[in-house]
Amino acid sequence: MKGYEVRFEPDLPRRQAVGRIWQGVALLAILMGIAVLLTLLVRVFLDGLPYLRPQLFTEFPSRFPDKAGLRSALQGSIWLMVLTALLSFPLGVGAGIYLEEFAPKNAITRFIEINIANLAGVPSIIYGLLGLGLFVRGLGLGRSLLAGVLTMTLVILPVIIVSTRESLRAVPASIREAALALGASRWEMVRDHVLVYSMGGILTGMILALSRAIGETAPLITIGALTYIAFDPRGPLDIFTVLPIQIFNWVSMPQEAFHRLAAAGIVILLAVLLSMNALAIWLRNRLQKRW
Amino acid sequence: MQALPSRLSLLRRRRAEERAVKAVLLLFAMVSTLTTLGIIYVLFQETALFFREVSFAQFFLDTRWTPLFLSQRFGIWPLVNGTVLVAALAMVVALPLGLLAAIFMSEFASEKVRRILKPFLEILAGIPTVVYGYFALTFITPLLRSIFPQTQVFNAASAAIAMGFMILPTVASLSEDALYAVPRSLREAAYALGATRWEVATQVVVPAALSGIAAAFILAVSRAVGETMIVAIAAGQQPKLTLNPLESIETMTAYIVQVSLGDTPHQSLAYMTIFAVGMMLFLMTLGMNVASYMLTQRYREVYE
Numbered sequence: 001m002k003g004y005e006v007r008f009e010p011d012l013p014r015r016q017a018v019g020r021i022w023q024g025v026a027l028l029a030i031l032m033g034i035a036v037l038l039t040l041l042v043r044v045f046l047d048g049l050p051y052l053r054p055q056l057f058t059e060f061p062s063r064f065p066d067k068a069g070l071r072s073a074l075q076g077s078i079w080l081m082v083l084t085a086l087l088s089f090p091l092g093v094g095a096g097i098y099l100e101e102f103a104p105k106n107a108i109t110r111f112i113e114i115n116i117a118n119l120a121g122v123p124s125i126i127y128g129l130l131g132l133g134l135f136v137r138g139l140g141l142g143r144s145l146l147a148g149v150l151t152m153t154l155v156i157l158p159v160i161i162v163s164t165r166e167s168l169r170a171v172p173a174s175i176r177e178a179a180l181a182l183g184a185s186r187w188e189m190v191r192d193h194v195l196v197y198s199m200g201g202i203l204t205g206m207i208l209a210l211s212r213a214i215g216e217t218a219p220l221i222t223i224g225a226l227t228y229i230a231f232d233p234r235g236p237l238d239i240f241t242v243l244p245i246q247i248f249n250w251v252s253m254p255q256e257a258f259h260r261l262a263a264a265g266i267v268i269l270l271a272v273l274l275s276m277n278a279l280a281i282w283l284r285n286r287l288q289k290r291w
Numbered sequence: 292m293q294a295l296p297s298r299l300s301l302l303r304r305r306r307a308e309e310r311a312v313k314a315v316l317l318l319f320a321m322v323s324t325l326t327t328l329g330i331i332y333v334l335f336q337e338t339a340l341f342f343r344e345v346s347f348a349q350f351f352l353d354t355r356w357t358p359l360f361l362s363q364r365f366g367i368w369p370l371v372n373g374t375v376l377v378a379a380l381a382m383v384v385a386l387p388l389g390l391l392a393a394i395f396m397s398e399f400a401s402e403k404v405r406r407i408l409k410p411f412l413e414i415l416a417g418i419p420t421v422v423y424g425y426f427a428l429t430f431i432t433p434l435l436r437s438i439f440p441q442t443q444v445f446n447a448a449s450a451a452i453a454m455g456f457m458i459l460p461t462v463a464s465l466s467e468d469a470l471y472a473v474p475r476s477l478r479e480a481a482y483a484l485g486a487t488r489w490e491v492a493t494q495v496v497v498p499a500a501l502s503g504i505a506a507a508f509i510l511a512v513s514r515a516v517g518e519t520m521i522v523a524i525a526a527g528q529q530p531k532l533t534l535n536p537l538e539s540i541e542t543m544t545a546y547i548v549q550v551s552l553g554d555t556p557h558q559s560l561a562y563m564t565i566f567a568v569g570m571m572l573f574l575m576t577l578g579m580n581v582a583s584y585m586l587t588q589r590y591r592e593v594y595e
Contacts, residue, residue, distance in 0.1 A: 010485070019489030026395035029388040030463075034411045036456045040418070040426045047429065094319035102313050103320070114584070116323045121510065121580035122573065123517025125544050126330060128551070129569045133333030137557065154326050161323070185305055187312045215419030218519035218544070222551045222565075244421045244520075251425050251524050259429055266422050273417060 044270070048263030056264055060230040061246060065257035070265055072229040073246035076145070077214050077272075079233055080242055083149040084156070084213050085206070092157050092209070093202055096164025101190050120158040127155045128222025136223050143224040146236040151219050156209040163205025167198040200287025207280040211273050217244040243269050334573055337566030344560055350567070356530040356541075358564045359550070365564070367571060369530035373540035374572075377451045377522055378515035380536055384455025385511055389462025390497075390504065396463065397470040398492040416460035424524030427453035432525065439537055445527030448536035454521050462511045469503025470496055506586035513579035517572060519544040543572045 051065075059069025095116075103109040131151030141147040171194050179189035195202075220242060229241045243265060250262035342350070345365045353366025392412070396405055432449040436442045442449075473496050481495040497504065527539030528549055541549070547565045555561045 012487070015487045015490065019487045022489050022493075023395070023399050026391040026399065029391035030395060030408055030412070032388060033392065033415055033456060033459050033463075034408070037411060037415045037418075039430070040422070043426070043430055044422070091319050091322055094316045095322065098313070098316035098320040102316060112320055112324055115327050117584055118577065118580050119323055119326060121513055121576060121583075122330065123514075123519070123544065123576055125517065125519045125547055126334075126569055126573050126576075129547070129566060130326070130330045130333050132551075133337065133566070134329055138333075154322075157323060157326070185309050187309050211417065215417075215421070217419065217421045218523075218548065221548055224551060244419055247425070248421050248520065248524065251421070251428060259425075262425055263429075266425060269419060270422070273419070274414075277414075277417065 041270070044263050044266050047260050048265070048267045051261050051264035052267060056268070061228055061241075061249070065255065065261055068250075068258075068261055070243065070246060070268065072232070073241050073243045073265070074268075075233055076225075076229070076240040076242045079145055079236075079240065080148055080152060081210055081214050083145070083236060084152045085210055087149060088153040088156055088160055088209070089206060091153065092160025092206075093164050095157070096161045096168065096202075097190060097195070099161070100165045100168040101194065102186065116158050116161055120162065123218075124155055124216055125218040125222055127151055128219030130154065131219060131223040141237075143226060143239050144237045145233060145240040147223055148220055148225055148240060148242075149236065151223055152213050152216065155216060155219055156213050159209040159212060160206060163208070164198075164202050167201025167205065168194060170201060171197045200283055203287065204280045204284045207276055207283070211276040211280075214242070215244055215269065215273060217242075217248055220245055221248070243272075330573065334566055334570045337563050338570045341560070341563035341567040344563075345567075354532060356546075358561050359553075363560070367568070369532050370541060370543045370546055370568060371571070372532050373447065373522075373526070373530060374516055374542040374544070376534065376536065376540060377447050377454065377526060377542055378512055380448060380451030381454035381458060381515045381518075382508075382512060384452055385458040385462050385515075386508055388455075389459045389507075389511070390466055392459065392463040393466035393470055393504075394492050394497070397467045398488065398496060412460040412463060415456065416464075418457070420457065420518060420520040421524070423453040423457050424450075424521045427521055427525035435537070442537040443527070443539045445525060445529075445539040446537050447526050447540045450522045450524075450526040451536065453525065454515055454518055457518070457521070458511050458514055461514065462507055465507035465510065466500075466504045469500040469507065472503065473499045502586045502589050506583040509579050509583040509586070513576045513583070516579070517544065517576050519548060523548040543568045547572075 055067075056069050057074065058071055059067055060071050061073070062068040099109065099113065103112075128151065131147055131154075135141050135147040135150050136143060139147075141150075175193055175197065176189055179193045180186075184192065225241055225245050226239050229239065233240050247262045247265040247269065250258040250265065253259070349365050350367055353364055354368055355364040355366050356369045357364045396408065400408065427449045428445075431452050432442070432444065432446065435446070435449055477495055477499055478491050481491045486494070522542045523545045526542060526545060528541050528545065529539045530541040530546065531538070533540065546568055550561060550565045
């Protein structure tokens, strides 16, 4: 019975010293992450500095780095973001409302839920293959903005559904009961009470989902979003390019100057993302109700 | 007396409206199911066409992958090798750092410190992958080359390191949730027996949260396997069987990007390969996601 022969050795100072050392190591792990983040931001900014000038916004892509700009990519990103928002907001919020407020607790509901959880983990490039097979070829949309919008909508839907459900869940049951007690139907209760109170959370989730959409590159490359676009897109059936694809294109060039252009593009992309995140935080603080 | 029929019709209208709204919302919820079906359908259809031309044996037994060359070979293993190599190296960075970060956040950090550190991790998680790719190619690779001069310009290690830091916040935040779910009473019992804070964290809380942490780890691996832009930029386009991280390799995702960028004609064999590779990728990540989901369900049941 060897196990019982263990003697109790408190030796507290040593054990506490060991604990403190490990605690320091754990803190170091986080600080390493932060250090990488700061290095990345500073490097990108310094690399891109020479190309952060007005031409970056007004010029089309070019073979000559000094004449190249992000004009078509910026327009493409704006088009993509607006149209994706218009399509994914009703779909995602509607699905979230159904699952949280209407769905019966049965096998079908469970199946839909597991499905969404799984879709959130599907690599985005697989959505690109879906878009290529279904929208580009199947529906014959070609390499159009619309095909990109549809693909990107499917990519971010799970994110919107999950955040919508969380926001709805945060509204206390008493609000629902009060509305139902006064004779409201289920939909009236959701529309006039629950949705009103949870709109802050829903919009926050929506903005975060869109900020993922504008940084997403792989699915759009797969559906064949072109990189060399030297005209302003006029509508959803035009071919298009977006910021991250233009950045990828420039990074892939061997010349140093294009790398610096890419860095300048990244600065713009990160600036857009950070301001969207700031907007989301501001919205959350302003609209979200505490119970 | 006259109000009665109109009120009845109002009720009927409301009920009809209610049903219509519910039906529309259900339809929206079904979009996700249709998406899954769509993915399976598209991948399956093109993969079936692919396997009409290329045999299973060739796909799984050949050791070379050269569908874009004149002498076409279709052995998937070099791509799987590249994918697994990068993912494994990324995990060497992300798992220990992520778990340590989670332990610190959940067990040691004061509320104030948490509020300062957390946003940094959230920003780290929100940076687009194409940016990490740039960082890997223009910063990590030169750094590696100054330490190991034999490092190739495109190499697995550089992409893996960038990927590791990209995934670190995911591991940290999911593990932290698992640690946080361990009830207070367990910690207090251990303190009462004379354990130090670090001992409580590592010998009581982490084991109690193990299935949640395992779920986080599996999800991290799945993300690494499916990650595309970092490897497309920094890891190269040379599918080969190697374990040397300083060499240029190609992952499954990078191959899909490579073909998508070229002018591969529709219906050609090379076009079909990206769906076959995509199918392989989908099945690998699906397996891991399901495993992770089942583990999370299990650890939730224990303490609720």
